[in-house]
Amino acid sequence: MTANGTETVTPGGEQLVVCTDAARTYGTGPGAVVAVHGASCAVTAGAGIAVVGPSGSGKSTLLHLMAGLDRPTAGRVAHPGLPEGSLPRHIGVVFQGPSLLPPLTAVENVALPLRIDGVAQAEADARAFAALEELGLEALASKLPDELSAGQAQRVAVARVLARRPRLILADEPTGQLDRESAGQVMGVLLAAAATLGAAVLVSTHDMRVADALPTRWSMADGRLVLPDGTAEEDRAEEDRAEERLAGKRRAGERQEREAR
Amino acid sequence: MIGMWLSGLLRVRGGRLLATASGVMVAVALLSLLGGFLSQTRATMTSQSVRTVSVDWQVQVADGADPNAVLSTVRGLDGTKAALPVGYAGTSGLEARTGGTLQTTGPGSVLGLPADYARTFPGEIRVLAGHGQGVLLAQQTAANLHAAPGDTIAVKRAGLPAVRLRVDGVVELPLADSLFQKVGAPPQSQPSAPPDNIVLLPQRTWHTVFDPLAVPRPDLVRTQIHTLRGHGLPPDPAAAYTAATGSAHNAEVRLAGAGLVGDNLGAVLDAARADALYAQLLFLFLGVPGSVLAAALTWAVAQAGAGRRRKEQALLRTRGATVRQLVGLAAVEAVVVAVAGTAGGLALAALVGRVALHTAGVPLSWALAASAVGFGVAGATVLLPARYDARRATVASGRTAVARRPAPHPAWWAMAAVLLAGSLAVFRATSTTTYALVLAPEGTASLSVDYWAFAGPALLWAGGAVLAWLLADLLLRRGRPLLQRLFRPAAGALAGTVAAGVSRQRGAVLRSVVLLALACAFAASTAVFNSTYRQQAEVDAVLTNGADVTVTTSTNGATGTADAAKLAGVPGVQHVEPVQHRFAYVGADLQDLYGVQPKSIVSAGRLQDAYFSGGTASGLMDRLARRPDALLVSAETAHDFQLRPGDQVRLRLTDARTGGPRTIPFHFAGVVKEFPTAPKDSFLVANSSYIARTTGSAAVGTLLVDTGGTAQQSVAARARTLLGPNAHVTDLPSSRTVIGSSLTAVDLAGLTRVELGFALVIAAAAGGLVLALGLAERRRTLALASVLGARGRQLSGFVWSEAALVAVAGGACGAVLGWSLSQMLVKVLSGVFDPPPSQVAVPWAYLLATAAVTVAALAAAAWAAVRHARRPPLTELREL
Structure with a gap:
């Protein structure tokens, strides 16, 4: 197994994102919180990766760094296979929570990124409707986000990503707030659409069923990214140990809190 | 729990609470200031009116009554400071030979004055030539006779030989109208002007000349007791009038028919009480809309955070909070807003009053009334909506960010039509020449006000607000293609998206538009009224001088x-x-x-x-x-x-x-x-x-x-x-x-400055503050658009489009409503103008300054929102 600091490249084609000792620290001084320690990794075109780890392990922050939505406080994140000036056009992000614009209907939400990219109104609307249709959501096209269930809203968010035909899809706990059935539906359409587009997919999740749907698995614990180089059993054992360490820390923290009271 | 909530409120929502308290502060300050000014104005009116009177009473001695007995009774009355007998006699004509020509006049009056008359009643006689003792000619009489000090005139007596007298001086009688009034006669029977020919004689001379006439012609010779009274009157003109006329009536009762009181003091206070009522009406017409507007502003500010409050309530309910607890927490917020706003408002009123109106402070009664209004506004704008939500809303509805907004019920259009038609009807009624807002029948203690007149502006305010709301709603709901075209310069390719967003989240935009329209209308109507008032006061002065x-x-x-x-x-x-x-x-x-x-x-x-x-x-x-x-x-x-x-x-x-x-x-x-x-x-x-x-x-x-x-x-x-x-x-x-x-004599400059200052603040706040709070509710939308790749210019397009819409729609509605209200106010309050204006005076400089300040406030709010939208979107989303 290779720990942080050693670059491991997922086998495949062109590199879309390369992280080199990328770290993200929030705040300064003694109260500073390190969300991601120097992570080194790369995502190539066509890859399917699950980043697993418990809540608070730094998965979301890593995805945000990769998407260019956040900047590393140390190290660097590069996008060698993507034009640097138009990352949002080529990297689609599915967020954990509600991410639809409240005053726009489903189809307007899906068309918005296309309009931002300068696609003509008629074409943007047609592509947006086609994306909804592809996900079986055409009946919801004129609904407002507040009129959708959480699962429906998340599927519309996926459609919004797909409509832009990105080369890399970063999905941050896309099923985190969904029931099992809805989660299955969302992951199904996400992976199917990614396959159709030939886009690389990186999904952060703490749900092993979701992770199992992807061929490659990275794990994160305490902000440290661990990339696989051993057997599947060894990797899973390492993940279990990481979870146990985190659970131990939580228990210790709770104990201290009780004693303090 | 309440302490924890309060500390959290102050820490996290400090700015919003401050904005809400500022609305209460403006309402309280405006009411306190105007109330204080009203009290001071009334007192000023009383004192100014009293100052214009020199002889308080002219007691006419009845035929056959003993002048000395009447004099003694009047001197013995409570409040009498001085009483002097004055002889009035009629002359059949005057004659003077000056410069070789003979001048004659028609009938006139000859007064016999005691030696200390001029000193006791200093306003009655003004010496123009010669000295103030001896035989004095009124200015017009001297002009008619071509006579000057040193010349001799002949005073003709009916049935008796004329008496020749040497003129010692020429005087002006500034208060001749009251001096030669017909005591006891109703106003319509009073002479329209004092006599053209007047001679003043020392009392002894007068008796020498006219005592012989009193026997054959008692109708031509009479005596008045001129009285100076102590002026310990109440400050309110109406109360002072009641007190003064009461004393006069009491005197007549005591004189038991021997004398009739010509109550000059009561007469001027009678006019002053009508003017005081006009001042009160000015307060109601100009001050109350400002305070109501400030309350509406408070409501809009509170309402801008309603979505967030509903979400918090929903969260608390999922954690088991009861309705009672939710209402309790809202009450804490309302009390904080009320206390801060009221204290700030009273302090502001005291400061502005001292600087601009030179008042000593806010009278206690007005401070209490304004505080009650402050607490009422806070309760109505913070507590009641929260209570309504806590009782009616569900957890799911509380979490709803944007719900479909139905079109206003058609009854609203009907209501706007009825309100405006009613206002027009009142306007037409008040445009007739016989209309009078205040009726002050001479001699009666009661004044009557045509309270229907209030209905005109009130209906226009209400109808205008409803119509502005309906029209703005119609534009946002049905005019999306138009909006898209309007937004294109600022929003470019995203114009359609911006138009859709503004249309669906139109609650905040509507609030901004309507409030801005009302604020502009308030500023415009107040400014136009005040400048028309100034214009007419100047016309009056020019006409007189x-x-x-x-x-x-x-x-x-x-x-x-x-x-x-x-x-x-x-x-x-x-x-x-x-x-x-x-x-x-x-x-x-x-x-x-x-x-x-x-x-x-x-x-x-x-x-x-x-x-x-x-x-x-x-x-x-x-x-x-x-x-x-x-x-x-x-x-x-x-x-x-x-x-x-x-x-x-x-x-x-x-x-x-x-x-x-x-x-x-x-x-x-x-x-x-x-x-x-x-x-x-x-x-x-x-x-x-x-x-x-x-x-x-x-x-x-x-x-x-x-x-x-x-x-x-x-x-x-x-x-x-x-x-x-x-x-x-x-x-x-x-x-x-x-x-x-006495109303025009009151300096309204300070009040005008205060009103116009408040109008400016309210207009700027209605534009800038309400827009800023509305845009703050869109931070999520802007952050998500940024995450999707929207560039700075595109994000600015969202904000500037909305700001431009508020400015144009609010400004246009405000201009129309302001113009209509100005016409209405000038017409309804025409009684305060002397002479009535042929056209209103438009203070363009002030209106342009108000427009500039409002646009600047809107631009500042938009600029702040754009700046906020350019922050890293994840930081923004994390904070929301």
Whole structure:
């Protein structure tokens, strides 16, 4: 197994994102919180990766760094296979929570990124409707986000990503707030659409069923990214140990809190 | 829990709480200030009115009653400070031989004054020439007789030989109207003017001359007891009037028919109480809308955070909070807002009052009332909506960010139509000439106010607000294609998306538009009313004084061209306009006749079209210029004599060549309602050249001196020095302080500054603050758009489009409503204007400044929102 600091490249084609000792620290001084320690990794075109780890392990922050939505406080994140000036056009992000614009209907939400990219109104609307249709959501096209269930809203968010035909899809706990059935539906359409587009997919999740749907698995614990180089059993054992360490820390923290009271 | 919630509120929502408390503060401050001003104004009106009275009571001794007994009773009354007997006698005529000619006059009055009369009643007699003791002639009488100190006059007595007396001085009697009132007669039976011929004699001389007349003609000789009263009156004019008239009635009861009280003090307080009521109405018409607007602003600010509050309530409910607990937490917020807003408002009122209105502080009663309003506003805007949500909303609905907003019920359109139609009906009713907002029947203690008049502006405010809301809603709901086109310059390709967003989240935009419209309307209507009031006060002053500086004849009736030349050389004088002043008989009616130079009088006399009817000032002066014998008469004269244009009018004027009367033909050319220096009742205007030719005298009675509006008092002082005591010189600034009602005498400048300042603040807050809070609710939308790749310019497009929409829609609705309200206010409150304005005065500088400040506030709010939107979107989303 290779720990942080050693670059491991997922086998495949062109590199879309390369992280080199990328770290993200929030705040300064003694109260500073390190969300991601120097992570080194790369995502190539066509890859399917699950980043697993418990809540608070730094998965979301890593995805945000990769998407260019956040900047590393140390190290660097590069996008060698993507034009640097138009990352949002080529990297689609599915967020954990509600991410639809409240005053726009489903189809307007899906068309918005296309309009931002300068696609003509008629074409943007047609592509947006086609994306909804592809996900079986055409009946919801004129609904407002507040009129959708959480699962429906998340599927519309996926459609919004797909409509832009990105080369890399970063999905941050896309099923985190969904029931099992809805989660299955969302992951199904996400992976199917990614396959159709030939886009690389990186999904952060703490749900092993979701992770199992992807061929490659990275794990994160305490902000440290661990990339696989051993057997599947060894990797899973390492993940279990990481979870146990985190659970131990939580228990210790709770104990201290009780004693303090 | 409450302590924890409060600390969290102050920490996290401090800015929003401060904004809400600021709304309460503005409402409280405006009410306190206006209330304080109202109290002070009333007290000022009372004291100013009392100051204008010199003789408080003129007690007429009844026929057959003993004057000494009446004098003794009056002196014994509570509150009497001094009482002096004054003899009144009628003379059948006066005669004087001066400069080799004999002048005679018609009947007149001769007063017998005790030695200390002038000292006891200092406002009654003003010495113009000679000294104030001995035989004194009133100015007009001296002019009629061509008499000066040292000359001898003959006082004719009915049935007795005339008495010759040597003149010691010439005096002016500023309060002649009340001095020669018919005591006990109703107002309509009072003489329209004091006698033309008045002689004042020392009491002893008067008794010598007229005691013999009292026996054969007791109707021509009578005695009055002139009384000075202690003025410990209540500050409110209505209460002071009641107290003063009560004392007068009490005196009459005690006199038991031996005397009748001419209550001068009660008469001026009677006028003042009507003016005080007008001041109160001004407060209601101008102040209350401002306070209501400030309350609406508070509501809008509170409402801008309603979505967030509902989410918090939903969260608390999922954690098990009860409705009672939720309402309790909202009550804590309301109390914080109320206490901070009320305290701030009272402090602001005290500060502004001291600086702008020079008031000592906010009266306790008004402070309490304003505080109650502050707490009421906080309760209504913070607590009640939260209580409603806590009781009605579900957890799911509380989490809803944007719900579909239905179109307003058609009944709202009907309501707007009814409100506006009602307002129009009241407006039409108040436009009639017989309409009077305040009716103050003489002699009765009660005043009646036509409270229906309030309905006009109130209905217009309400109807305008509802209509602005409906129209803005219609535009946002159905006019999306139009909005898309309007937004394209700012939002580019995202114009459609912005239009859709604004349309669906139109609640916040509607609040901003309606509030901005109301604030603009308030600022515009207040400013227009105040500037029209100032304009008319100036017109009144100019009408009364005639010009910047006015010189009138004293004794010889002929301030001539030599005087005009002297005045023209005084530094600061731009033009001197001579105006002849004669007296002419129209039938049996003696009227003032003004001879003018038609070509120059329009600008020199600042003549306004409103002074004439049937034509403009220039048009009627043109008629005069074209036809030398043209004559303008008052509407009353035209009506009484059934005159039609071109009719011949024969006036009797004194011919200077013969000294006797001469009938001169004129032709009726138009109606004049007001003229500089002219009395309010009937008078005539004609060509000075024609009068000079036909009467053989070019003597000028009045010189109107134009100083360009500056240095009037120094020019007046110089004129007095140049022309000597025979010239009566008055200046505009001094006239402003003595003319008009007690209301116009009250300086409204401070109040105007305060009102306009508040209007400006409310307009800026309605635009900027409400937009800023509305945009703050869109931070999530902007952050998500940024995450999706929207660039800075595209994000700015969202914000600037909304700001432009609010500015244009709110400004347009506000301009229309403001214009309508201005017309309405000026019409409904026409009673405070003297003379009524022919058109409203629009203070463009203030309106442009208000527009600029409001646009700047909107731009600042938009700029702050754009700046916020350019923050890293994840930071933004994490905070939301």
